[in-house]
Amino acid sequence: MNHFQIPPSPPRWATRLLHWYCAPELLEEVQGDMLEEFYFQCRHNGVAAARRDYVRNVLGFMRPFAIKRKSSPSYPILPMNMIGHYFTVALRQVLRHKAFSAINVAGLAIGMTCCMAIFLWVADEKAVDNFHAKGDQLYNVYMTVRSASGVETVYNTPRRYYDSAVHILYEDAKEAIPEVEGTAYYATGYSMPWGKAETFQVGDKIYKLEGSRASNDFLTMFSYPVIAGDPKTALQDMKGLAISRKMANLFFGSPEEAIGKSMRYENKRDFQVTAVFEDLTPQSSRKFEFLANWDAHMKGGMEWSSNNMEATVLLAAGANPEDVAAKINKLVQPRLDKNQPYSVEIGLQPYRDQYLKSNFVNGKQSGGRIEYVRIFSGVAIFILVIACINFMNLATARSVKRAKEVGVRKVIGSPRLYLIGQFFGESLLLSFFALALSLLLLQVLLPVFNDVTGKNLVAPITSLPTWTTLIVLALITGILAGSYPALFLSSLKPVRVLKGAVQFTQNAIWFRKGLAVFQFGLSILLLIATIVVSQQTSYMQNMNLGYNRENLLYFTIEGELSKYDKFQAFKQSALQLPGVRVIDRSSEAPHAMKFLVDDNDGSAETAEEDESAIKWEGREKGQMVGFKPTSVGFDFVKLMDLHVVEGRNFSRDFATDSADAFLVNEQAVKEMGMKDPIGKWVSAWKKKGHIIGVLKDYNTNSLHERIRPLIVDVKEYEYFGVILVRTEAGKTKEVLTGLEKVYKELNPNYPFTFRFVEEDYNDMYRNEQVMSKLSNAFAVLAIIVSCLGLLGLVMFSAEQRTREIGIRKALGATVSSIVGLLSQDFVKIVLVSFVLATPIAAYLMHQWLNGFAFKINLSWWIFGFAGVAALLVALLTISFQAIQSARANPVESLRSE
Known part of the structure; x- marks a missing residue:
């Protein structure tokens, strides 16, 4: 019995390679010859040999004379005469569609303003203690004490260790360890409210001021500018006192007049002013108006408010801090009391890191204020990304109305590159409009932001690096926001567009919905975080502490x-x-x-x-x-x-x-x-x-x-x-x-x-209060910006289904049924966002709450409230556009039919 057999065929990839490479005018003849040779080889040498020979022939034909060349004329990548055209058309589009442009600019401006405000705060946080000239060589000493009661890591060295490990460090480390070029220590425990301000008197002038005690080399190791006196000798004399410019002006009228003058301390003893230093910058984590000699304090000449101190070492350039710490421990360990039921290990941390990275777990650094910096840096980026997603969705929502324009431009010969340039031009124009608006918003809102954060931030708008950064931010935002519309709209086929058959693939639809899920998920996450932080802050402020702190x-x-x-x-x-x-x-x-x-x-x-x-x-x-x-x-x-x-x-x-x-x-x-x-x-x-x-x-x-x-x-x-x-x-x-x-x-x-x-109790939770207020603001902004994106999807859906809505209305559909039809997909988007965001938010908030010994429980209502709130806001946004579309005259939508 004869069976039908499929004839052998050459390798598909080789044929595709030939089509991709070969010029169209040569392809038919060349491919015909190769196929004829292939079938000849099949009959005489077998299919396998024929296929190998076909591949050799294809590869052998790939020569310069046969390369495929575009039949269209060559266009420069960025013709100068087209740049002005791009922005002229972009400006016309902005002015023609004012509402659409206003929504886009507002969304981008909100994102940019949040981003700039947060990064001003982040830059200020990272600038703390980074002004010292020898900052790369300064290392704080920390001590890890291990005992039966646990592991404790401290910077403040108690007196019981001063007489052993730290005393050895100060006395011997500089001589015994070549990499140690200097040592200094600074007394802690003096800053209000937990320490005390101290009284100074000159004549009839009496003021209470906050200060501290430091070792001889403190002012030479650290870059606190001394404007009068000698920093090398300022703290050598037990009767010497270094004071700030503010303190010098209070008592003597000027820094120059203060040098050598006597000051009465606590009505007990007299100090002599040996130096005046510049008032401390806000970027200094240490706050003091005066510095006295540490020995004057230790030998009882001053009030005994604290005998704890922080030690800092100055390492030689290029020294490895881990190696130096090992040498210090080798020097210290033999001199510790072996009978004590605890062990002491000394470590070194870059001085500039202490402010942001002061938390330790089991002797290892594990965060601190740096966590807030990371969190809000992420929030800034997320809000900006949400704003960019909005731009994409809103631009796509108008794509049907722009489709015929693209089709006509392509028919008359406009290459895709020019169309991409046009749409990027529009997005960049809107981005720079948003930048201008965000700068205005930043100037208006920065005082409020400073009040919330306790900072004194100023937008450095006169700085060239700042403008460079802002322009780069606008360019990145414009390119990111306009990338999808530019690539999508420029890819539309002119024949299908001009026939009115603009259809979007399932992948494109899922992509847009995915963006909406992502941005709403972030918004819900921020909303949950806001509720948790607010509840925890309120819990701390109103908790029954076991005593009455009022009045x-x-x-x-x-x-x-x-x-x-x-x-x-x-x-x-x-x-x-x-x-x-x-x-x-x-x-x-x-x-x-x-x-x-x-x-x-x-x-x-x-x-x-x-x-x-x-x-x-x-x-x-x-x-x-x-x-x-x-x-x-x-x-x-x-x-x-x-x-x-x-x-x-x-x-x-x-x-x-x-x-x-x-x-x-x-x-x-x-x-x-x-x-x-x-x-x-x-x-x-x-x-x-x-x-x-x-x-x-x-x-x-x-x-x-x-x-x-x-x-x-x-x-x-x-x-x-x-x-x-x-x-x-x-x-x-x-x-x-x-x-x-x-x-x-x-x-x-x-x-x-x-x-x-x-008042002091509230000060203990200043960071949590700041985080709560910022979270409230950013959650609201994220929801607003996300709703703008949701509005874009509703507009897109309404435009895609204009004729369907017209037919349904002509057949008797009510406004409520059409609103329900348009809303159901977007309600699903919010619900999916909630399902995805909830476990992530629960994990992150659980980790944050672990930093408190007393904390709220993550109750189900927190997540339920966030989900319901997000859904209600989304429904309000959806209903606005859905009702407008449902009430439109069906005659208008069906006229073209």
Whole structure:
């Protein structure tokens, strides 16, 4: 039985290669000869050999004389006479379609304005501590302490390490390690509100100013410009004082007049001005109005507000910081006490990185403010991309009306390259219009942006690099926004266009919908993030901390008030003032208590040597617990509205409470391992007593931290700390007037300055508040810009279905049914965006909330609210255009039929 057989054929790829390469006038003859030869070879040598011979013949024919040449005339890539034409046509299109152009320009302008504002903020953040001439060689020392209680990494070196590791670093590193060219240290803990401003007096001028202490080489290693005096000797003398231009002007009238003059410090000792430095730039993370010699502080010549410090080393150019850190550890480790139940490891971090990258996990750098920089940089780019997507969608929505124009231009000989140039010209024109509008918006909105962020940003519009950047931004935005319309519209076939058969492929439709899903997904993600950040910020600001922070103010104990009798006199006089409820004192501000890691191993010998060691009944050897210790007056618990959950409060009725009584919190009982704490003995500060009461846990620091063990005793005679005043609601102004009068009577050499605990508490969450406000603004803008893009898709769909809508209306369809018809696809886009954005937002917000010890739960309503809000806004946007299309006269749409 004979079967029909398909004749053999040569390799397809070789035939395609021949068609691509060969000139049309030669192709028919050449291909005919090759096919004839192919079939001859098939009959005599077999199909495989014939195919190999066919490939050799094709490859052998690829010579210059046979190359395909375009029959159309050659056009220059960018003819100069066409550039003006592009922009003339573009301008006509802009003026002819004002509403369409306004939407496009507005969307791009919003995106550009957000982008510029955020990147001004980002540039300012990255500029912090980047002004030092030797910045590439400056490295901060950080210490990682590993113990049974965990791993802690600190820049602020406590005194217990100063006498060992850091002391060795300062004394020996410069000589023992050739790569170390200099060392400097700077005292921390002085900046308000957790430190204290200090009093200086010259004649009858008395001011409180914030400053610090530093080592001899500080002003030579760092680029704080010294405008009077010698930076090399400014801090060598224990009586020397370097002050700012502001401070020199306050006391002496000018920097030159200040040099060599005497200043009274805290009414206790005199300093001599040895140098005046320029007022610190906002780009300095350290803030100080004066610098005193560190030794003057350490040897008791100044107030003992803090003995913590930051160490910085100056490395030789090209030195490897990891190698230097290894050498420092090799130098330090043999001199540490091997019997201590902790290990200390020193590391080096570029000085300029500390501001943005100050967080550590298990001794490794793991973020910080840099996370906010990255987040908002991404937000800026996303909003700009969303705006560009809008341009694409809006341009595509008008493509049907532009299609015949493209067809006519192609018929009369316009090459595709020229059409691409025309559409890019239009997008670039709109982009530069948007740039001009965004610059105007930036100037108007920048003061508001500065107020929100706490910055003093200025748009550097007179700078050539700035204009270069702006022009590049406009070009990139215009090219990105106009790329799809230009490439798509220029590819339309003139025959099909002029016949009115403009159809879009399924891939093109999916691409546009994908863009809409992407931009709405970003908007929903930002909306969810905004809700979470706002909820967390509100939670922190309104959370019950375990004490009442309202109507509570404090001021530093200093001067005459450091004397017990003067303090008691002040307290009794102040209690007589109308509106004063309770007054007491504390060695620590209640919202910023220092956390001390107890590094004692539990042995009695070590405890006797260390006055800060804390021991307790039943403590096991090697057991380590970190405490927040404070000394207070008898009325502290009442003043703070604290709750005693077990035992009793301090009381003057018990004469032994001053010498024998301690209060601890619930967390301390838990970590000490006590079951029945009342009556158990504890020892702290060389004072041994008994636990008389257990306080309900309350927050003594930021909610980023967990509640720590707290131990409290009574010391009304302490010469340092703060005085706390609880006022009656609504009487704060009268109370402050009265307090100032009493204060000046008893302490005339010190100005009365105070802080509200509520104000300081809010300052702790300044970053979160800024992030919340910016997130609110950017989420709203992203939704607005995304809705403009959705409007573009609705316009596109309505134009594509104009005749369908006309026929449906002619057959009796209602407006609501047509609106539903046009809306259903776009509702799906929003729903898909929500489904894709929700898990990403949940993950990102979960990671962000992990930075708080106390946080909200990611409830389902947050995501539901964001989804419903986005859907409602989208429906409003869709309905606007859908109703307009549904109410159009069907006669107009069917006339061409």
